[in-house]
Amino acid sequence: MKYLYxxxxxxFILAPIFSLAQEINNNTKSIHTNTNGTLTINxxxxxxxxHYSPNHVMAVWIETxxxxxxxxxxxxGEQEDVYLDTWIAASSGNTSDAVTAATIQAHGSHQLIWxxxxxNGAVVTDGDYKLKFExxxxxxxxxxxxxxxxxxxxxxxxxxxxxxxxxSFHLVFATDxxxxxxxxxxxxxxxxxxxxxxxxxxIETELKINELIQISIVSITGKLVKRIQTKNIQQQxxxxxxxxxxxxxxxxxxxxxxIKRFVKL
Numbered sequence: 001m002k003y004l005y006x007x008x009x010x011x012f013i014l015a016p017i018f019s020l021a022q023e024i025n026n027n028t029k030s031i032h033t034n035t036n037g038t039l040t041i042n043x044x045x046x047x048x049x050x051h052y053s054p055n056h057v058m059a060v061w062i063e064t065x066x067x068x069x070x071x072x073x074x075x076x077g078e079q080e081d082v083y084l085d086t087w088i089a090a091s092s093g094n095t096s097d098a099v100t101a102a103t104i105q106a107h108g109s110h111q112l113i114w115x116x117x118x119x120n121g122a123v124v125t126d127g128d129y130k131l132k133f134e135x136x137x138x139x140x141x142x143x144x145x146x147x148x149x150x151x152x153x154x155x156x157x158x159x160x161x162x163x164x165x166x167x168s169f170h171l172v173f174a175t176d177x178x179x180x181x182x183x184x185x186x187x188x189x190x191x192x193x194x195x196x197x198x199x200x201x202x203i204e205t206e207l208k209i210n211e212l213i214q215i216s217i218v219s220i221t222g223k224l225v226k227r228i229q230t231k232n233i234q235q236q237x238x239x240x241x242x243x244x245x246x247x248x249x250x251x252x253x254x255x256x257x258x259i260k261r262f263v264k265l
Contacts, residue, residue: 034123035153037175038246038261039114040220041073041131044168045107050138052080054106058135059087062114065128065148071119072098074112079103085141086134094119104135109168113246113263116151126152133166147171157221174220188233188258192249196263203235203249211253220246239264 041060047053057077062070069090075081075098082088096119099112118124128150136142143165149156153175160169191204203215213233217226225242228235233251242264249260 033126033153035116035126035151035175036123037116037151037155037173038220039116039131039149039151040172040245041112041114042109042168042170043133043166044109045135046165046167047107048135048137048143048165050136050142053137055103056107056135056137056142057081057084057103058133059084059091060110060112060134061087061091061132062124063090063130063132065130067130069094069119070124070129071096071114071117073114074099074101074110076101077103080136080139083136083138083140083142084134086132086144090132097121111244124151126150131171133163135165149173172221174222188251188256190249190251190258190260192260192262196265197239198265199238199240201237201239201249201262203233203237203251205233207233207256209233209253209256211255213251213253216250216252217242218248218250220248 045056045058048056050056057080058074059072059076059081060074061072064070067090069092072087072091072095075084075087075095077084080103097117116123128148131147131149133145134142145163145166147160147169149158149171151173155174157172158170160171162169188205188207188209191202193202211231213230215228215230215235215237216224217237217239218224225247226237228237239247244264247262247264249262251258251260
């Protein structure tokens with residue numbers, strides 16, 4: 001009885017310690033999770049009637065929730081971009097691995113893609129982030145917008161409310177695993193080119209497979225847009241009718257499976 005009392009007492013003492021250790025372990029896993037995925041960003045700009053209007057320069061970038069610069073996604077304009085005050089303050093003008101373009105000559109809709117990597121090419125840690133927008137059509141500060149979102153292993157499809165001179169927001173986030181439920185089979189080294197593609201993509205591999213192969217093209221939201229069944233793994237596929245964005249090639253046979261991402265212009 002004495003020993004039983006000691007065991008119960010010891011368990012009572014150690015329980016909070018084990019609970020705390022488990023909580024620390026879970027938090028550590030959460031902190032260090034770097035989910036690999038893609039954020040597709042759609043939005044529309046509205047004329048601000050500046051003296052250069054409708055010509056304007058623009059920047060779109062990512063910050064952490066605390067305001068630390070992560071990466072410029074898009075920057076348009078060469079000369080008047082010195083008036084993108086908010087972007088310059090955040091990024092110091094950094095455009096590493098950003099899509100850049102000339103001054104925009106008309107307002108309208110945009111689609112941008114962020115691969116969840118920072119300015120150094122590393123996948124960012126899961127957590128809370130800010131998507132920042134700014135444009136100007138004059139020699140001074142122009143309209144800005146900001147959207148908060150959380151990046152983790154959960155897909156989302158949201159349409160945030162419009163903000164001053166920025167409307168029709170639509171954000172879709174998907175991990176590679178969300179887009180296609182991968183079957184664990186022998187992997188194949190696929191080559192897809194050109195990257196990005198406009199009219200055709202070519203699929204090649206050095207492996208010879210004597211099996212019926214199913215080649216699927218899946219959108220970033222998981223929608224099947226095309227499927228081919230063949231015994232020839234070397235394929236040229238027409239993608240001219242697909243909308244611009246991120247897609248996945250899902251190649252599967254009885255014993256092999258591989259997924260490869262490509263960009264459609």
